[in-house]
Amino acid sequence: MFEWYSALSLTEQIFVWIAAPASLILIIQTILLFFTGGADSGLDSDVSGLGDSAGIDGGADIDVDVVGGSDTDLLEGSTGAGLQFITTRGIIALLTVFGWAGLCFMAVGLGSGLSIALAAVLGFGALVGVAYLVRALLRLQAINTVNYRLALGRNADVYLTIPAKGQGVGKITLDLDGSLKEYDAVNTGDTPIKTGDVVRVTDLLRENVMVVEKE
Numbered sequence: 001m002f003e004w005y006s007a008l009s010l011t012e013q014i015f016v017w018i019a020a021p022a023s024l025i026l027i028i029q030t031i032l033l034f035f036t037g038g039a040d041s042g043l044d045s046d047v048s049g050l051g052d053s054a055g056i057d058g059g060a061d062i063d064v065d066v067v068g069g070s071d072t073d074l075l076e077g078s079t080g081a082g083l084q085f086i087t088t089r090g091i092i093a094l095l096t097v098f099g100w101a102g103l104c105f106m107a108v109g110l111g112s113g114l115s116i117a118l119a120a121v122l123g124f125g126a127l128v129g130v131a132y133l134v135r136a137l138l139r140l141q142a143i144n145t146v147n148y149r150l151a152l153g154r155n156a157d158v159y160l161t162i163p164a165k166g167q168g169v170g171k172i173t174l175d176l177d178g179s180l181k182e183y184d185a186v187n188t189g190d191t192p193i194k195t196g197d198v199v200r201v202t203d204l205l206r207e208n209v210m211v212v213e214k215e
Contacts, residue, residue: 011112012103015119019099026092090130098123151176151183151201151210158197162187162212172199172212184209 005016084090102119106112151174162170162185170193172185186209187193188202193214203211 009106009112011115012106015099015102015106017099018095019103022092022095022099026096029089029092084134085127085131087131087134089134090127093126093130094123097126148176148204148210152204154201155198155215156183156185156201156210156212158185158193158195158199161195162193162199164190164192169209172201172210174201174210185212186210187212187214189213 105115156174199212
């Protein structure tokens with residue numbers, strides 16, 4: 001490996017210096033993406049800690065954090081994302097493609113100037129490609145985002161008993177965006193709402209948890 005590197009010209013060595021660390025970072029980014037499921041998008045949620053985050057404990061009033069304000073755009077499925085070329089992933093892709101492409105062009109006998117120019121074109125193409133790919137993924141994610149505000153004022157069936165006064169979380173079934181699914185729900189009333197009862201959604205907590213009252 002060292003002998004191969006030593007035999008390279010200075011220009012080729014520069015291409016290697018650019019491509020090698022960029023490739024390593026790209027590999028790390030890809031691995032993290034698979035393990036985190038793209039968590040940096042900020043759209044994942046975890047309702048397992050609802051009792052703490054929503055202020056729900058024994059006998060306490062429900063601290064209802066109504067979805068609105070800055071959260072509205074997210075819930076309506078708007079990413080607000082245009083084409084963003086200067087991103088970490090885009091730059092890493094540019095450097096990776098530029099480095100390896102330049103090294104390949106030099107290996108087939110092209111001159112330094114032409115190799116740099118062609119590698120730069122391919123690197124810029126990778127930058128643009130990543131920008132379009134990210135925008136497409138964000139739009140797809142936005143399409144798949146449920147607009148929970150549509151639940152307000154609608155009736156639902158209780159699937160699991162909802163304790164009184166926010167002393168716990170139950171479940172309701174609700175047809176939302178054309179799909180019948182289960183959602184977590186809390187109850188502001190003085191008595192539990194039992195399985196099979198019909199409720200009306202009056203508010204939303206964070207993390208798609210619905211505040212309901214018995215019809």
